[in-house]
Amino acid sequence: MSKINDAMALLPEQKIRHVYYEIWMLLDSVHYLASNPPLYDKLMINAIIESSLVHARNLIGFFSRKGGHATDINVEDFDAVISGISDRVIPLFLGHPSEERIHGEICHLTVRRYENLDRKRWTKEEILGPLLPALIKFLEEVQSCPTLMAVLPRDDFARLVALASYTPPFPELNISWASATSSLDSDQATFVPSGSVDRSISIDGTAGSGPGGVL
Secondary structure, eight states, rough: OOHHHHHHOOHHHHHHHHHOOOHHHHHHHHHHHSSOOSSOOOHHHHHHHHHHHHHHHHHHHTTSOOSSSSOOOOGGGGTTTTTTHHHGGGOOOOOOOOOOHHHIIIISGGGGGTTTTOOOOOOOOHHHHHGGGHHHHHHHHHHHHHHHTTOOHHHHHHHHHHHOOOOOOEEEEEEEESSSSSSSEEEEEEEOSSSSSOTSOOOOGGGGGOOSSOO
């Protein structure tokens, strides 16, 4: 059997580790940058914001109906262990308004990176908002499935559920892109506080806050 066929034959309890990694990286990338002072150099800012957008793109595909490549992992793959989960989760994802922008400005090298040079801004709400209803529902359903939870780190999983549902006022990520390229210019990065931050949820970005190395 080829490696591709082997991958397609993965069980849901194997696939969930890869989905978990995408969710962890999306949530922590956005929240870590949004909740810390702008102490990063341009490389760090670029890496975190681009990480969040790439993982958002992967989850856009995950929460959509099958229609991509045969090897794609999709929420429908988990109907085998959680009956009807796709019918309950997929309707909560109504599409992502920034999907084409992510494709054209982040994931592919295109001339679209030169469009609207004065409006190269990404906010936490713009990146996460469209995904959150489906994402939260998916996490809740997985949490009730012993088969899937047996292969996930329970403490970190509970932290992700809390982080996804975190709604109090939060410093807004409001970053302006450099005018010459698609890279972020650290001099143009602005963090606009929108209220006090509840520190009861630790967002430290350390290696221990996720499954590490599971790509």
